[in-house]
Amino acid sequence: MKIGLIGFGKTGKSVASILLENKNFCLEWVLRQSTVLEHRSVPEFFGVHSDEPGLIYSSSKTTMQELLEKHPVDIIIDFSSNLGIYGYGEDAAKKEVKIISAISHYTDKELKLLKKLALKTTVFWSPNITxxxxxxxxxxxxxxxxxxxxxxxxxxxxxxxxxxxxxxxxxxxxxxxxxxxxxxxxxxxxxxxxxxxxxxxxxxxxxxxxxxISREAFGTGVIFVAENLIDKEKGLYNFEDILSPYFVV
CATH class of the missing domain: 3.30.360.10 (Dihydrodipicolinate Reductase; domain 2)
Incomplete structure (x- = not known):
C-alpha cells in the first residue's frame, strides 16, 4: 500500500520511521512546507537502507495535484496543521485517495470540510491516533x-x-x-x-x-488505522468505528 505523508516535524519523522519498518506499506513521498531536505529521501535522512523512494517535497514548489499525478498513493497521512487539509483534501478526494488525519485541533470549518470530502473518499480523523x-x-x-x-x-x-x-x-x-x-x-x-x-x-x-513513551506510538497507531481502513467504504470514520467490532463478544 502506497503512502503519502504530510508533515515532517518531530512526530512526522517518528511516523515515517515506523512506516519504513513495515513491509506492508511503501512510503512514496513526504510533503512539508520547508524547502530544507527537499528532494532528499527519508531513508537517506535516517541513514537506513530501503527500497522505498520516500522523497521529500516542499509545498512551496510542488502542488498536491502534481504529486498525485506523478507519484500516486493509496493513502495520505496528515501530521501537519489544521490548515493542511485545504492544501490536499479536494485533490485527494477527487482521486479517491483515502485520508488519515491526526490533527489535534480542527475548527468547525475544517470538520465541515472533512464531512464533504467523506462523500467522495474514505476519511479518518482522530485528534490522538495512538x-x-x-x-x-x-x-x-x-x-x-x-x-x-x-x-x-x-x-x-x-x-x-x-x-x-x-x-x-x-x-x-x-x-x-x-x-x-x-x-x-x-x-x-x-x-x-x-x-x-x-x-x-x-x-x-x-x-x-x-x-x-515515545512519538513512535503515533506511527504504530497510523498503521493500525490504515490496516483497518482497507475495506472501508466512503465516509467519515473515527477510532470508535474501528474498535467497536473488536469488542463484540
Missing amino acids: LGVNYLLFAAKFLKKIAPWVDIEVNEEHFKLKQGTSGTAIKIAEALDVEKESINSVRAGGIVGKHEVIFGFPYQTVRLIHES
Missing part, C-alpha cells in the same frame, strides 16, 4: 455505561513546556461528561504524556492509565 489512548477512551465509555453513577476524575501529565490542557484529556472528559475545568493537569520534567481516568466506586477504585 491505539492505547483510544482503547482507554473506548473502555472508559464502556465502564461508565455500566455504572453511570460512578465518580470520575481525569488526570493528565505532560512535559513542562506544554501549554494549556491536553486536547486528549479534554476529549476524554467530554466523552465521560466531566467538566473541562475539573481536569487535573501536571507539568514536570521530561514527561512525554500520561492520561489517567479514575472511577470511584463504593469500596473499590478502577484506574485506566495510558502513558506515552
Whole structure:
C-alpha cells in the first residue's frame, strides 16, 4: 500500500520511521512546507537502507495535484496543521485517495470540510491516533455505561513546556461528561504524556492509565488505522468505528 505523508516535524519523522519498518506499506513521498531536505529521501535522512523512494517535497514548489499525478498513493497521512487539509483534501478526494488525519485541533470549518470530502473518499480523523489512548477512551465509555453513577476524575501529565490542557484529556472528559475545568493537569520534567481516568466506586477504585513513551506510538497507531481502513467504504470514520467490532463478544 502506497503512502503519502504530510508533515515532517518531530512526530512526522517518528511516523515515517515506523512506516519504513513495515513491509506492508511503501512510503512514496513526504510533503512539508520547508524547502530544507527537499528532494532528499527519508531513508537517506535516517541513514537506513530501503527500497522505498520516500522523497521529500516542499509545498512551496510542488502542488498536491502534481504529486498525485506523478507519484500516486493509496493513502495520505496528515501530521501537519489544521490548515493542511485545504492544501490536499479536494485533490485527494477527487482521486479517491483515502485520508488519515491526526490533527489535534480542527475548527468547525475544517470538520465541515472533512464531512464533504467523506462523500467522495474514505476519511479518518482522530485528534490522538495512538491505539492505547483510544482503547482507554473506548473502555472508559464502556465502564461508565455500566455504572453511570460512578465518580470520575481525569488526570493528565505532560512535559513542562506544554501549554494549556491536553486536547486528549479534554476529549476524554467530554466523552465521560466531566467538566473541562475539573481536569487535573501536571507539568514536570521530561514527561512525554500520561492520561489517567479514575472511577470511584463504593469500596473499590478502577484506574485506566495510558502513558506515552515515545512519538513512535503515533506511527504504530497510523498503521493500525490504515490496516483497518482497507475495506472501508466512503465516509467519515473515527477510532470508535474501528474498535467497536473488536469488542463484540
